[in-house]
Amino acid sequence: MNLYWRLIWLMLNIKRRPRTLLWGTTRSPFRVLPSDLDALGHMNNAKYFGFMDLGRVDQMVRSGLWQHCQERGWYSVVASQTIRYRRSLKPWQRFDLHTRVIGFDEKAMYIESRFMQRGTLAAHAVGQVRFLHKKGGDVPPSAVRELIPEAPELELPAWVSTWAEAVRSAV
Numbered sequence: 001m002n003l004y005w006r007l008i009w010l011m012l013n014i015k016r017r018p019r020t021l022l023w024g025t026t027r028s029p030f031r032v033l034p035s036d037l038d039a040l041g042h043m044n045n046a047k048y049f050g051f052m053d054l055g056r057v058d059q060m061v062r063s064g065l066w067q068h069c070q071e072r073g074w075y076s077v078v079a080s081q082t083i084r085y086r087r088s089l090k091p092w093q094r095f096d097l098h099t100r101v102i103g104f105d106e107k108a109m110y111i112e113s114r115f116m117q118r119g120t121l122a123a124h125a126v127g128q129v130r131f132l133h134k135k136g137g138d139v140p141p142s143a144v145r146e147l148i149p150e151a152p153e154l155e156l157p158a159w160v161s162t163w164a165e166a167v168r169s170a171v
Helices: 002-016 045-063 065-072 141-147 158-169
Strands: 026-031 074-085 094-104 109-117 120-133
Touching: 002 045, 026 045, 045 065, 045 074, 045 094, 045 109, 045 120, 065 074, 065 141, 074 158, 094 141, 120 141, 120 158
Parallel strands: none
Antiparallel strands: 026 094, 074 120, 094 109, 109 120
């Protein structure tokens, strides 16, 4: 439930924050609240994925991609995610979520999320994001790229391509 409050807070404050390019890194500040904790007293694994959703919304709204998608009846869904935890985030700690698009393949857009606490990496994640039509059907990643005229050629890291292929071929 607290992620809804954070989403509302994020949306209320989004106009105060600078616009960004979809291809740049967006920084979203957060704090670990008691409702984010697991039984061991650090941020619960599942909460990281919720924060990644907030980081993607922040990036899409501030870059203008959200508006473009709304106008066309498109929406994004997370098809797959992978995360590596490096250090715990503890109660009341502030952290910044750095979000950026790292590339595309023929099926999806890939977004990197870095959880930074005082300049130190706490967790690193990559999400595979697909776009769909509200009336049904897929939106090809090439159509998403065309929405943003300054789109650079982004080459996916080899490990992300290997992971994406493995995820697609899994039962």
